[in-house]
Each structure stands twice: as structure tokens, then as C-alpha cells.
Amino acid sequence: MSDSSAHPESGPDTVAATGQLTGILRRIADFGASVEGMFGEGDHPAFIQIDRLDGPVHAVIDGRKTTLFGTNSYLGLNFDPRCIAASEEALRKWGTGSTASRVASGNQNGHVVLERTIADFYGRPDAIVFSTGFMANLGTICGLASQGDLILYDSHSHASIIDACRASGATFKPFRHNDPADLDRLLTEATVPASRILVVMEGLYSVWGDVGAVKDLATVAKRHGALVLVDEAHGMGLYGEGGRGVTEAQGADHLVDVIVGTFSKSVGVIGGFCVTSHPALQPLRFLARAYLYTASLPPAVVASARTAIGIIKTDTALRAELWRKAERFCRSVQALGYQLCAEPGPVGSIRMRGKAQGLDMWRSLLARGIYVNLLIPPATPGGKVLLRFSVSAAHTDEDIDTFLGVLSDLTKVAQIA
């Protein structure tokens, strides 16, 4: 990357200054230096700047046309003309921002209608909209569980789930990833009544790209009498006939008390939500501090989210198109000799042998106009170095062929697979 302004704190002056710092400032400066040093000379995965977008997955980076294989725009709806038109109209009618919390002047017609849209989409009576997916987990989990309760969560859970557990005041313990027997053990050993236990899992785990064992885990949780929450952030729009996620695809709706999701992936905007069928959980919005004490979503975002959910609900052809492309991509990557972390799907990771190989491959792909995400420990479960990809319905078949061609060339040159 040529633009040194992306590293405003780097350079010899900072290094010299770091040595004179103490306490909090020293700790943060040392951490900053370690992040910068993590990848040595050359492009740093955390500082890649997209200079222009030509649609959901086509960009210009450093003057080079680049195809994005690392976004969460699985359905390309962030550039859908219907979503853009809805946003534009709301922007003109309602202005740029709500400027207030839902409970203090920020509760507009659009927010209420969006909550109805999500509740209908999930076939549940009640929905709460949050300003991000992270806050949806934070607000919902902290609203549900508090001191004296126990949260059991899948060990591969997203940071927002873990932070929510920490902030809730409840006791929390991980169960082994996708392991109903381990969950059963923890539920059996629990010293609080099952009615005070919340079991948390995801529908689709987006680092490995593996599907959650939602039905099996929820069955165990329900046998004990615990509450079940599933985060469908990545599953929504990808799984299930109605696009509701892995819970729907596994026929586990009746076992799940609360579903949390986000608008920042298939829906193509930003925001989050939770849905529930428990009438007793209606007061949740007044317990969720991440709902109460922050501004509500901008009207333009609300309008496009509503339009996008309508498309996800009805456009099954778009979902089928995504799966066709994702499966072809994954099978071809496997045919080149690479190991994926999970069954083929729209999001997943290619295993690298170590950091040097991962970094080399990531930089070589970027230099040839292919942008994937490089993940290294401690950000990866199992301590693996991974090239994380996502396939979008917006990729053309040529985009996929180009990626595969580049990967094949690099594999031959470097004997990488």
C-alpha cells in the first residue's frame, strides 16, 4: 500500500517516543507496535483501503481493479437499485439521521414498520431493532441474563457474544464447539436451576464457514429447560427456504426462544435485531442498555433494510444463484489441493500452512486483483492461519474463474497447496 497516511502513528519518531511512555500509554503504544509489526514489510491486511466501489464486489485498490472475495454482501443487496431507491426516498423525507434514541424522540414510523417486517419474516410476534448486530447481541444477552444466571455459549462464538457475557454480570462458560454432549454435561453440572440458564450459539460460523448444530444443541438445552438464543448474523439470507437461517433450515424454530441477527451482511446495510415468541420477553427492550442509550438507525438505513428483507423473503432464485456459485468455487478450490475448514458454502476459509505462507498468498492474490481476508491467531479458532473468502450472488462467473485461475497459477509457481 502506497498511502502512508493510513499509518498515522508509524515511523521512527513514534518508536522513539514509545520508549519514554509509561502505564496505559506505554501498553497501548506497545500493542500498536506489535500490530504494525505482525506482518513485516509490505501490505498490511488491517490497513487496506478501498478507493472506489463499482458495485458490491468490484473495487479499485491502489489504482488496481480488484474483485472483493471478503465482504459479507452475500446477495449483493447493498447496490440493489430497489434498496438504493428506498434509501434515497427516506433520506429526502426524513433527513440523514434520527438524532435520538428509540425511547426519546428517535422512534420513527420506519423503525416500527421495520420491526413488524422482521417479526413477520421470522413468524414471531415481537422484534426489537438495534443500531448494529454487535449491539443486538450485547443488548439482548445483557437484557436476558444477569447476576445469578448462567450463560453457556459455543466456544467459537463471535466477540459480541463473549463481550455480552462479560458485561451481563452472569456466570458464563463455553461448551465445546458444536458439541451437544459437552453442553449436556455443563447443563447437568450446573448449580443454578435450568430456568436461569441461557444457551447461546450461532447458526453459521463465519471463520471456518461451518454450520451450527442448532437443532441438536437446542434439543439438549430444551430437555434441561434452558432458554436458547441463536445468532443468525451470517445464516440469514443464505439458509432455509424462507431465508431465515440455519434454525429454519434445520427445522429448529420451535426450540429457539430468541433469534439475533444483523443487517450488515445479506441485508447490505447496518443494524441488528432480536426476535422472540415469548410474550414474557416483551419488556426486553427496556432492559437492553444497547437499545436504550444509543441513537436509533438512520431513516435511509431503515428503509433499505426493509426493502432488502422483502427481497430475501421472496427472491429464492437469488439465493439459489449464490449457492451455485459458492459450491462451484469451493469444489474448484478443493480440486487445486487446498483444504477448506468446512463443507462448501458462501463463506469459508482455506487453510494455510503457517503465517509466512498465508501472508505470501494473501499479498500475491491482492497484487493480482483478488481481495480475501487473512486471519491469523489469536483471531482464529484452533490457532490456524486462514484465507477467509466469501462468495456473493453479485460475483460473475468470470470473477470466480479469474480467482480460480490466479490461485491455480500461484499454486503452480509456489507449490503452495
Ligand code: PMP
Ligand atoms: N454476530 C456475528 C456472528 C458476527 O459475525 C457479527 C459480525 N461479524 C456480529 C454479530 C456483529 O454484527 P455487526 O457487524 O452488524 O455489528
